Every structure is written in C-alpha cells, then in structure tokens.
Amino acid sequence: MVLLGSIVNAAAIIFGSLLGLFIKRIPDRMKNLVTQSISLVIIVIGFTLAMKTNQVLIVVFSLSLGAVVGEWLDIESKLDKLGLFIESKFHSKSEGSISKGFVTSTLLFCVGAMAILGALDSGLRHNHEILYTKSMMDGFLSIILTSTLGIGVLFSAVPVLIYQGFIAIFASFVPNLVTQHLLSSIIAEISGTGGILLIALGLNSLGLIKIKIGNMLPSILFALIIVCFIQFFK
Template identity: 30%
Template sequence: MIGLGTLINVGGILLGGLLGALFGRAINVRIQETLMKATGLCVIFLGIGGAIEKMMTVTETGLTSGGTMMIIGSFAIGSLIGEIWNIEKHLEHFGEWLKKKTKNDRDTKFVDGFVNTSLTVCIGAMAVVGAIQDGIAGD
C-alpha cells in the first residue's frame, strides 16, 4: 500500500511523543542524554549509509562512485537557501511560541529539543527520502 511507510512514521512519531510526555520526567537525565546520543548516531549512520548506497557500487573490477557532484551541489544549494531564509531562527521562534502555548516556560531545553526534533524527524534525510521512496516505489 502506497503511503504505508509514511503512516507508520507518523504513528511512531506520535507514539514516541506521547510516551515522552507521559514518562519523560521519570527517566533519569543521564539515561535521556545517552538515548539522545545513541539516536543521533543512528540517524547519522542511516543518512551516510543511504547516501553512499547510491553513490558507491561494488563491481567486478572494484569500487566505483558516482553522483558526487550532485551531493555537493545539493549541500551547497540547501545550505544557501537555509541561510537566506534563516530557517533555524524561524524554527526557534515557533518553538518559543509552542513553549508558551504548552505552558512549559520553566523548561530551559524545550526550544532546543523542538528544533532538534523538527530537523531530525521532519526534514531529516530519512523523512524526505523515505517519503519519496514510499510514494514512488511503494516500499
């Protein structure tokens, strides 16, 4: 079913957010930091693995590469657009607004957590490429 992967992703995000809201304060800060580091490392690994998977192939004669200029251009253009639009500042302002609306004024890490989560979950490599792959190929 086309879109199933995206629906599972949304469900996982909602479930994780709900569990975090309900039980987040019960988990030791040290354990929370360790889990965040482990999750970050996994996201980096998946992003690099996904990029290299299409860029490097093993042939009978050895390792061949391709698409290098595409990734360099994508990073350059994406960075330029992000800086021109100042996306980070807008996400931080939205995070401050959410912080006030949810009455989390005393939470000093709310905005940082919101920005990091938004970047990882909503516009991260797996979210974008996964949604495109799900829509085009249905897997």
C-alpha cells in the same frame, strides 16, 4: 487509498511521541547516554545514505545552493521561532527543545530511501508495505526521541505526512513522466544529500560542531531539481 501509508506513518509517530511523553522517570544520565547513542546511529545512517550517491558533484552543488538559499531565507531562525512559539503554549521549561526535537526527527523520518520508495510505491501500485515497515521503525524511534528531546518530535508527523503524501499523489498522477533511470537517480542523489545532513545532525547532537541544519534543508529540493535538469538535457 493513495495516502494510507503516509497517514499510518504519521499516526505511528504521533502515537510513539505521546507514549514517549509519559516516560518521565528516566534519569538524566541515562537520557544523555541514549541521546548520544541515537546521535551515533544517526551518523551511521547518514554515512550509509551518503554512499548511495552516484554523482558526488550533484551532492556538492545541492548542498552549496541549498545552504545559500537557506541562509538567505534564514530557515533555522524561523524554525526556532516556531518552536519557541509552540513551546510557550505548552509552557515548556527547556528553551529551544521543541525546535531541536522537530528538526532532528523530521530529518530522520523524511530523509532516506524508505520514505521516497515507500511513498512512490503507495502512489504507483497502492502498495503500502514499505511505509508500514517504516511506520513501525519511526514509531519506536519517536518514543526514544520524545523521551529525550521533548514534544517537538510529535509535530514532525506533519511534514512527514505532507512530504510522503505529496510524493505519493504525484506518483499516482504522472507515472509515465518518470523513467526508472530517472527515479533511481533521484533516490540516489536525494539519499546522498540527505545523508550528509544526517551526519551533520548527529555531530551537532553530540556537541562536536554547530551547523545550521535548518538552513541546509533546501539542499534536498536542489538535488531533485539538478537530477531532473541533467536528465532533461541528456
């Protein structure tokens, strides 16, 4: 089953998030320290991914175009409104926490080589080992994230399933259209672009800066488009 790995990954996030919701007795000072620790880890992961790029200009153009389109569409505002709407249904006391948890966890779970490689391996070879490993990591992280950022983390299971599921289905239908060289380039530049977003996300979480990460999300798509465009004209 092509989607098995993606389904298990989404289920692990949901299970971890539900478990995290029951961890209510953690003192605020401890939650703050855990949040800061996670933020630092996110920054380290971001730097690691950002260094994977082979063509810095692709990352620059992807981030620039993505920011322009994202600002024009005002994605951040729409995500906040969606979060507040869901929040009102759950009678959350902390305004904006759902949208913050949703964006933070979605970026963390979707960006990176494991998400891309795992989904591709599921589609090309029906081998789900990479996504099974990622599921264990995401499940553990979702426990910690939910206990600090709230129920918004749980809803990130939906874009994770759609994102990885789409890649897996695409890989299963058109394996002959993607060369190994193109595949490596796509993974490198998406990882590089996503790494920059994760660095910004970590700095935001530490309260050092305030960047509209949601408005920069189209950068990931532009990285894919630019790599394919360059490859087509070579």
